Amino acid sequence: MDGVKREVPVDSDTVFPLGALSQGFTAACVAQQVYRRGLSFDDKVSAHLPAVADKHATISDLLGHRTGLQAPDHLLHLDDGGLFNDRLADAIRAFNSSKPLARGRPRFLHKSLGYALLGTVVDPSYHSYLQKNVLDPLQMTNTRMSTYARYDHGNTTRRFSALDHSRVCTYDPSEFSFHSNVEDASVAVGGVSSSSNDMAKYCIAPNEAWRRRGPAGNARARKTRRAQVFPDVDLLFSPLQSMGDDAPDGTAKKSHAAGWVTCTLPAALGDLGINAQLMEMPILGSGCAPVTVVWNQSRYHGTNAFVALLPECEAAVIVLSNTMTANDAVDWIGQLLIQTLLNHPYPNNYPLLASVSAETARLRYDEVGAKIALSKRPGGPPRPLSQYCGCYKCYFPPYFMRVTRPRTRDRVRFKKCLRIDLREIDGFPLQHLYDDTFTWFLPWDQRVKARLKLDYRPDYYLMRFQPREDGSDIESLVWINDPAKPEGHVFPRISRSASYPYWRC
Template identity: 25%
Template sequence: MGLQDIHVAARLKALEPHISNICRAGGAPGLSLAVLHHGAVVYSKHFGCCDVETEEPPDGDTVYFIGSLTKAMVSALVGICVEAGLLEWTTPICSILPEIVDTFQGRGSQLTALDLLSHRVGVSRGDALWLQRAGNILMPKSKGIDTWTSLPLVRDFRTDYLYSNFGYDMAGRAIEKLTGMSLGENLRSKIFEPLGMTRTSLQDDFSDGSNYAKAYFALDDASPFQVPIPTISDKTLMAAAGSVRSCTNDLARFYASFLHAVNDQFLNNTTSTAGSPFKQLVQILQPHSQLTMVSLREQSYALGWGRAQLPCVLGAFNYNKYLVPQMPVIGKDAPSKLAVYHGGSMQGFTSSVYLLPETETAIIALQNSTGLCDPCDWIAQLAIETLLGNKQLPESFEKLANTAAATGAGLAAAIDRKLQQERKPGTQPRQLLAYVGRYWNKVKTFRIDITVCNKDEDEELHMCFQGVENETYRLRHYHHDVFVWNASHNDTARQGRFQTRPFYSYKIEFELDAVEKGEQTVEVKAKSLRWMYDDLPKPVTFVLE
């Protein structure tokens, strides 16, 4: 380590008290941080514990789920397949997945890998149909294509950016079909093994079963509540969107090699680098979509990566931006540099990575919680400021984390207030049996069971997703034939559900019809329900079986 790198390490070490405070504020029981500069690790530190019960501290080999940091690995894998001649970036994906031909009002026949990996298809997200409670994947992989192609179009094709986990799921399926190997086998043989990433996988668990972080959600006092480990893997839906689990030691190897290859391929205008698994990086890191952030400088999306020209606001892929009045401008006291970055989350885990390609710098932060805010992203941005020698004080990031955490702890209450503002008082529901039944989406890949249960001599209406017992929620009468199912912050956290769902997604509206039961008897019975589970033009109808 050179003298300059020693000075960098010393400046980062001086941040440790502030990093610990940010972790406490946001409810991160454990966090691993690694920083590369000039292609080598100059700083590595691990905070808190990976297991609250045993108080075991994390280290560089502690495995975390890295969520959507998976996406850059998948785009790199597609680049390898393009270099090998298995497809072109502009190959219609329907030539590999014929099920999508003629879907999306003709877009399905035009979709390419570039469209899927840059989030420019324009299809609604649909995440509520597969991701609710910790430990559950609500939809089998076999139903993924039918479900995705049934989702409504909500953005213009190839001109509007709309983040899509389903798009990456489709890219992963295409790779599997082209190669005849699972996504995990592809990543292992083509990237992980060549780079010596021995603790990185898409499998359910690791063979030795040791040194992995437990998953936690933060209660409203920032204390941790343990939830089940995610079950996402290369055997499930959304493998390519967020199933990788890894550690800072392995990720340091990945990003060091990636940055070296990026600089080589951009400098020499080539598609490969000697001794590196990474191919086609000029295409992968080009801007392909415009992010929805307001900025004079570049804010774009490449393939699995965000691009931002400093100085500017960062954090497009973590939810801190929803929790503070204004995000900090990073890099304003230093010469302009390109930042390439992404964030990730699965229930109980959050991750963040920032790259500065010109200096082969990487900041990697992994935490084992879904917190009141995202400490890992605040800490990564603080590290960038420190590396650039800027004057933004660490205390300002502590203040931001405290503000964000207070807002995060109040999200459930804010949802309830919004619901109450729109409630029409003084109405009564029908007899609860009128709503009972099994309701399906139009392609019969997602079902909602409505039942009546007796509790303390009172009847309650319950809703269950996909027949999964612990995905059962109580429906409370709202007004007319509308019910709600929102819960307090702590109840939502104990379920391992994200607090950031839109307030309208907690409304379930029944549509009823009169049914003749005899010559003089008419029964009012629900025929469908409507659920606005996403940012959609109108609620989606689920029809009674």
């Protein structure tokens, strides 16, 4: 529903956040520049962006998520329900600070930061390039580009979340407006919003290009392709990195291409969503003839989205939403639609799978809470609570938080604990566990209302304060907020003042 409480129904022109589906637009623009500007997938990223420290990473490495570097994206998507809200300079600094995890690029490591860089490789004014070379030619008149969903268009969804006991929490649009300007790095990663009508136009174009695929035999054919939105789908959909599901002969069953995942049914889909963390994904297409599927999914922007192309069938499946469910219901809906479209002889029971995964999500969250509660030791913190207070800042990527004693009106809610504010998100309790370690684990509904990402690692919900070597005072805190950075992000304390303004951080 658009607005939910106002009970205004959506239609095919209602605008939804696309989140990570925006990366497919970025990849299409990169492929265009291969024909228009002589860009090569083998170009070194540093040749286009000298500030990038990795002198070996190529354009195709970023497109296929195969740099072998850490992929810590949690902080970049934490605020505003999952929006990527950082500028190019911040993205480069965060990219440069990533440590190598895999040598020789042997495995898939999803890293949104790469697409933040690719937007500028395409054009210094990426959003203008995208408008002129993709949106305008395809007449995608209801598609918008912004780090934050723009509400200057009347037919735009309001985000909401489902709470316990059939209650609904809606979000005021102003809560998603930290920056008012368009940041190209953010647009390239996840800042595009669109409607189902516009996405249908977008999906038709590569399906049509699939029919004319093949090498451009002469200069005239190459010139013709240069003007097309999708000049070469063979290049765009060419597998770049296996996603770990290989056949016995070593060939990849499923690979990440440029902005899309490619596979041949029968296969398991949904690797990029949360359902794969909750259960073993079912095989889609059992008993059917091989069918090529090119797909992508998103869980940014506090919403889920799923798009799949079936070029051999000249069909596409588009599922957009204005909410993020714990079990990624959009993923299940998308797979159900593919199954129905192809009339598979051995169908999966997707309603049952959705129900089981939703129950599993809640059970696992409760288990995390129980583990954290068991780790609590008798006694209080080793120092006065006032010594933990202040403003803390992580520099790569830039992120800050404030730790304070609770205000008078919050004393009941924050009894015997601290109050923590993550950037512009309202404060919530920080409760002592042991030594200088505190937890911000929240009941399910409180976490949902705060728009904080769901995670099933106890470490994610802990804040470990670090004292000076002599133990006299707190100098930083460590937050292991991302499994891709197991050592955690360090937040040095930049001020002891609880009133230190965020804009100075």
